[in-house]
Amino acid sequence: MTPDTLLLRQIHPNFVQEGRVTSQAFRPTPKDEHRLSVDNGDRMQAKAAWARFTSDPACSSVGVMAVSQAECAAQNLPVIEDGSPYQEHCSIDFSTFEKKEVERKAKVLSRQAQGRGWLFVACGAA
Amino acid sequence: MHQDFLKPRLDGARFSEHSIPLELLKDFAALEEMLIEVAKWKFRQAHPDSKRIQRNFSKGLELHLSGVEDGSAIPSIVMMFAGLSPAENATYFEQARTDIIDAIACAEQGTTPRLPANLLGYFDRFGRGLREGESMEFSRPDGSTTRLNPEVRKSLIRSAQVDVWTEEVALRGKISEADQARQSFELELRDGTKLKAPLSDQHLSTVLDAFRDYREGAHVLIQGVARKDRQDRFKEFETVEHVSPLDSLDVILRLEELASLQDGWLDGRGLAPKPEKLRQLAALFDANFDADLILPHLYPTAEGGIQAEWSLGDWETTLEIDLATFKGEYQALNLADQQSQEHDFDLTGVDGWKSLNDALRSVGGAQA
Numbered sequence: 001m002t003p004d005t006l007l008l009r010q011i012h013p014n015f016v017q018e019g020r021v022t023s024q025a026f027r028p029t030p031k032d033e034h035r036l037s038v039d040n041g042d043r044m045q046a047k048a049a050w051a052r053f054t055s056d057p058a059c060s061s062v063g064v065m066a067v068s069q070a071e072c073a074a075q076n077l078p079v080i081e082d083g084s085p086y087q088e089h090c091s092i093d094f095s096t097f098e099k100k101e102v103e104r105k106a107k108v109l110s111r112q113a114q115g116r117g118w119l120f121v122a123c124g125a126a
Numbered sequence: 127m128h129q130d131f132l133k134p135r136l137d138g139a140r141f142s143e144h145s146i147p148l149e150l151l152k153d154f155a156a157l158e159e160m161l162i163e164v165a166k167w168k169f170r171q172a173h174p175d176s177k178r179i180q181r182n183f184s185k186g187l188e189l190h191l192s193g194v195e196d197g198s199a200i201p202s203i204v205m206m207f208a209g210l211s212p213a214e215n216a217t218y219f220e221q222a223r224t225d226i227i228d229a230i231a232c233a234e235q236g237t238t239p240r241l242p243a244n245l246l247g248y249f250d251r252f253g254r255g256l257r258e259g260e261s262m263e264f265s266r267p268d269g270s271t272t273r274l275n276p277e278v279r280k281s282l283i284r285s286a287q288v289d290v291w292t293e294e295v296a297l298r299g300k301i302s303e304a305d306q307a308r309q310s311f312e313l314e315l316r317d318g319t320k321l322k323a324p325l326s327d328q329h330l331s332t333v334l335d336a337f338r339d340y341r342e343g344a345h346v347l348i349q350g351v352a353r354k355d356r357q358d359r360f361k362e363f364e365t366v367e368h369v370s371p372l373d374s375l376d377v378i379l380r381l382e383e384l385a386s387l388q389d390g391w392l393d394g395r396g397l398a399p400k401p402e403k404l405r406q407l408a409a410l411f412d413a414n415f416d417a418d419l420i421l422p423h424l425y426p427t428a429e430g431g432i433q434a435e436w437s438l439g440d441w442e443t444t445l446e447i448d449l450a451t452f453k454g455e456y457q458a459l460n461l462a463d464q465q466s467q468e469h470d471f472d473l474t475g476v477d478g479w480k481s482l483n484d485a486l487r488s489v490g491g492a493q494a
Contacts, residue, residue: 111442
């Protein structure tokens with residue numbers, strides 16, 4: 001992984017309104033054990049990441065956005081190449097920060113991801 | 127000459143300035159019609175052998191609004207009459223007044239009103255202008271009081287055994303059809319229900335614009351009178367007073383949309399926000415969010431709440447609302463200099479909303 005590596009994030013349809021994505025999409029929910037799931041963009045295309053994610057009927061995504069490893073590092077957020085549950089899987093680790101700090105970092109990542117734009121948009125979505 | 131006839135006390139936020147919205151005068155006009163018909167019924171009861179009601183039964187008798195007294199708002203309704211004393215038939219009007227108030231009391235107490243069903247049908251128009259949380263309080267001869275409110279009115283209409291009744295409504299939807307030849311259009315509600323409505327010249331361009339942009343998701347707000355059936359389902363619009371195009375970020379529309387979420391909405395996790403809480407939030411927002419401020423984007427949270435967000439230049443601003451307590455956690459972050467503002471707002475009261483409005487204004491939340 002390099003600083004330019006893009007970390008692919010699936011965007012839930014309810015996290016988009018009028019084309020704008022909520023900053024919640026870039027922070028873990030309380031049940032995520034402080035880790036945000038992403039895919040390593042050096043090893044997987046956005047479309048393939050979306051196809052894998054939505055092959056589980058319980059999972060929904062309107063498309064893929066991304067933040068870079070460097071952007072995470074600038075926020076003091078370690079990126080863990082955990083390779084689980086599949087090889088390309090990574091986690092952005094928010095565990096050392098309290099809630100308000102997590103929200104601040106999510107705002108920064110969200111703005112950066114939206115500035116980059118959609119890497120993949122599902123047909124008829126977003 | 128005139129004499130005092132009726133002084134109902136109007137209760138609700140709209141009457142707190144000791145004034146009465148003009149639109150509620152329609153209700154009192156309907157009450158006058160109802161009084162005449164109930165008075166005729168009383169006359170027939172008193173004269174069972176009389177086959178006809180005398181011509182000009184109510185001639186010389188009129189109800190006028192002579193003023194508005196303090197006490198929330200109390201319209202002072204007087205009976206006007208020619209000459210020095212009321213006409214003989216005035217006594218039937220007084221009996222009618224008592225019977226109408228008795229009918230309201232019966233409905234309030236859950237018993238069957240004694241007025242005939244056809245006369246109870248006047249409650250379709252009398253009381254229609256009252257909104258949730260508003261009421262008209264009437265004094266009874268024994269010193270007690272009774273209240274007409276939207277729930278009591280519904281009960282009276284059920285007793286009237288009408289198949290269709292009307293309600294003043296403000297409904298959001300898309301215009302799926304417009305027929306200029308027939309001067310009508312259809313409003314499509316979120317649940318797919320389509321309501322036919324009359325199309326008048328003053329609403330023509332707004333309706334046609336929304337019809338043209340149907341596929342782009344253009345929504346309008348229609349205010350008017352809609353017919354409902356006995357199952358409380360909307361059937362059609364009787365009259366349309368206002369047609370207003372809605373902002374694509376209309377808060378009430380978005381909260382209506384989020385009310386359809388089910389538990390598990392977030393890939394098997396995620397609590398759904400409770401619809402009644404969303405309605406409460408919509409009402410609070412409508413009443414307290416300053417009109418000059420930029421509308422937020424609204425999203426559900428995994429915990430069953432709502433998060434409002436504003437992107438305002440360098441500022442990224444969020445308000446996470448706990449729907450159980452209506453507490454809002456506000457955070458504004460300036461991405462250029464990392465300056466941050468954080469507050470907790472109590473959104474159950476006007477002070478909390480005022481603080482929110484001020485906080486948003488301070489980070490450029492007012493529309494240019």
